[in-house]
Amino acid sequence: MKALILALALAAQAAPAGQLSADDEARAQALMREVRCMVCAGESILDSNAAQAQDMRRYVREQVAQGADDDAVREALVQRFGYAVLMRPPVDSNTILLWVTPVVLVLLGGGLLANAMRKRPTKP
């Protein structure tokens, strides 16, 4: 336990103390909300208390401070961790079914509903 506290304290020492501007911080947090903490179960790095999430938050803040745009940060994270790091999957051949699901379901349901509507034998 003591060793752990010491290790964390040392890690913290190494961290840069720089603060982002309000706009940059908002952009960084919006990005963090869409990046998955890879050692957690389904939490974004913004929400997780895990050490890896802290490191990833620091990385995102650094990149934002250096003026990297959102896509560049995402791209770098995907390079390092794979697509699973993005909580919003990109639209590509792997995920096209996922993204058309809502449309298909609504159309299917709409068809059923129209059918239920039309069954009146004699329409006035």
Add this chain to the structure above:
Amino acid sequence: MIAELGRYLIALALLASLVQIFVAWRGAGGVGRTAYVKAGQAASEIAVLAAGAAMILLIASFLRSDFSIAYVAANSSVDKPLAYKIAASWGGHEGSMLLWCLLLAVFGYGLARFGPKDDGLRSRAVSFQGLLQTLFFGFLAFASNPFERLSPVPLQGAELNPILQDPLLVIHPPMLYVGYVGLSTAFAIAAAGLMQKTPGRALAAAIRPWALGAWTALTAGIALGAFWAYYELGWGGWWFWDPVENASFMPWLLGAALIHSSIATEKRGAFPGWTVFLALLAYILSILGAFLVRSGVITSVHAFALDPERGVWILGMLGVSSVAGFLLFALRAGSLGEGDGFEPTSKEALIGANNLLLAATSGVVLVGTLYPMLLEMMGGATISVGAPYFNAAATPLLLIAALLMPVAPFLPWSNGGLKNAVSQMRAALMLIPVAAVIIALLFAGASPLAVVGGAIGVWAISGAVMDLGQFLPVAMARGQKLLVIGRAMAHAGVGFIALGAAADASRPPDQNIALAPGESVAIAGRELTLDGVRRADGPNYMADRARILVDGGEGGVMSPERRFYAGANQTTREVALKSSIAGDLYVSVGEARLRQDGSTAFETRVAFHPLIWSLSLGAIFIVLGGGLSLTGRMRAHAPLVERDASARPAEAV
């Protein structure tokens, strides 16, 4: 000894459930089968008593800290506070399965005593419930026995995950399970009705009160869980679109669809097949949820101990229930009858649209939850489907449903009546743009979706008020006031939830900052100063308690804690909240960090959640509304029951 008795009782409940299937089935044969009906009821009583006694024995084993039982050793320790020892009885996989089984049996008994008035339908429903009980008691007895012995016996047990050591978590799982398992009654009645070719309208009438009760409990259970997540997980989220939450959300959505479509079926004969299909599907999704949470196919913040072998069992139960239910449906749906059709601006059409949107949302949640797993199995890439996907794909569907919702009470059955409804609701309609502008001004950083959501929330609340004004006087004269009040409250609750969710999504950015004593951080116009941190140990944990002054102490003092549970070797954050009408000030404190100048700073998370009370209020309104509707319905039908009983005194009892 206790453990052996517990195993015996579970076996007894399993046997009783098996007997219940066959005996109750024989009881459905017609006149002169009273003895079988009684025997079926007796079997369900035995199952309830045996499972109830087993639950009591398990609780007693936790109170005695009997670590010779593996489940107790895995979920409790000697120094755990009393209430949490009791709650740990249903806090892990085996114990929660016992609770599930107990509730299945209780609902079986409930069906036998208070089930559909049609004797054949009731007996067959009890029989189908017996089948569901047998599946789960079998699973409990052969693959998840909470009374399994452990050798050698440890001196101390492994602590239950300390974030689960919370008063809300004592009642959250039982409430949730009443909802999940309660949906089994809708399944059993629907299957029984298909079996004996009960017409759709009568079947929907039989299903509706059970579905309404179960759904109301499910709502309460989910809301308790969301509230717990909000203040216990330490970062102020209340809904994650986490697989486990999705597992509870799918049956909730289908239950909400079911309690509405069953109204249209009962009153007008519309959607008979769909209503019965939903009644079957809602419980099947409950089991699917159990599979997702317990099998290990999906990792989640609150998944249970993961075990593939159990997954195969649950998959088997899922298969048997689905095949039985859907085969019956495929063979017998024709006997339910067909609807008469209706105009596109009639009440049926809106209920249909509500069902379409709720069921589609449920489908989106299902696909989104399973997609990463299926994709990986088929050799595709490893991807994550998280909150951003569900917010983009599911939230708009729910918002459209909430937008349509307030209009439905103003529309006539069968015929179109939009013009009339619009003129009656003109005042509330005008509120939509006004609310949108106010919300956009109030929450500077609000996303378009949040502004739309907030405006729809305001519209839904005002629509519910107009619903009361318009229909309460008539309903009171007819003695149906509870039904109208229940409807208006539940609909207003949906509005409050939309408003609260929209406001929370537009909150100012959360602040994560390291604070040394004396330093401050500003959020939402308030200044929070860390005054100091001191030790505040509890019965089974050590804790640092921070003292944080709001506006130099004028706004009060907040005391978040950081706890270390030695038994579980785990650290948790206890959040401090300061609630007001504007919203919650939210502070949690984390690790201590040594700075280069030698001072100690504490990781502090500060947030402001505007109008967060609106979410709790919405949940309370929905639960109360559901309860009032159920009460109103039972009262409205009470005279009918008496008439039935006097008509056939010999058979009624």
